[in-house]
Amino acid sequence: MSQSDSFIEEVTEEVRREKLFAMIRRYGWIAVLAVVLLVGGASWREWSQARDRAAAEVLGDTILAALEAPEPAERVSGLDALAPGGEVRALLGLLRGGESGPDMGRADAVAALEAMADDATLPVHYTQLAALKLVMLGGRDTPPEQRLARLAPLAEPGRPYRPLALEQMALAEIDAGNTDAALAHLRTAIEDAAATAGLRQRVSQLIVALGGDPEAG
Numbered sequence: 001m002s003q004s005d006s007f008i009e010e011v012t013e014e015v016r017r018e019k020l021f022a023m024i025r026r027y028g029w030i031a032v033l034a035v036v037l038l039v040g041g042a043s044w045r046e047w048s049q050a051r052d053r054a055a056a057e058v059l060g061d062t063i064l065a066a067l068e069a070p071e072p073a074e075r076v077s078g079l080d081a082l083a084p085g086g087e088v089r090a091l092l093g094l095l096r097g098g099e100s101g102p103d104m105g106r107a108d109a110v111a112a113l114e115a116m117a118d119d120a121t122l123p124v125h126y127t128q129l130a131a132l133k134l135v136m137l138g139g140r141d142t143p144p145e146q147r148l149a150r151l152a153p154l155a156e157p158g159r160p161y162r163p164l165a166l167e168q169m170a171l172a173e174i175d176a177g178n179t180d181a182a183l184a185h186l187r188t189a190i191e192d193a194a195a196t197a198g199l200r201q202r203v204s205q206l207i208v209a210l211g212g213d214p215e216a217g
Helices: 003-067 072-080 086-100 106-117 124-141 144-155 162-175 179-191 197-209
Strands: none
Touching (some): 144 162, 162 179
16 A cells, blocks of 8 residues: 555545544534433333332322221211322222212122222222222122132232231131131231231231130241
């Protein structure tokens, strides 16, 4: 290669670099902005999902606390004190209807709770709360095997209403004549860290009534 060809090649390469740097200076901000938007959007989405999940958990716990009141009038009053929107308002209406009676018939309340419990578009705290209320509303009018099938997913470890689901499963097993299975559910419920003081007291009394020992592992 002659010196002139080498010089021309070096000049050409230098021109290419200058063009590349010019394009970076001119359009580089677009790439930077795209990266910032991508990272910011992902962070916002994670934060938003965490916020919504936390809000759903708090509201679910508040609803559950209202439903644990001893008298129907107190439960209705506790539900009326909440003021959420959207599908949660509809869920509260159904729960209130199941407590107060005049707002809707029992058959309508059961049908509506079934629809909401099976609605995969709702947060799990709400669908499982509807399922739990459905079982409690049906009581002994619902065959034990149906109640157990409905409650089984709610009693899995980590589920929000596991202790209450285990308590209801024990009641279903009692109705089915399975005392040992009932005692097993009750002992699991009383040992759950999420069990409330009221639930522990009820479960302990039921274990004693079944001839068991609440302190036995």
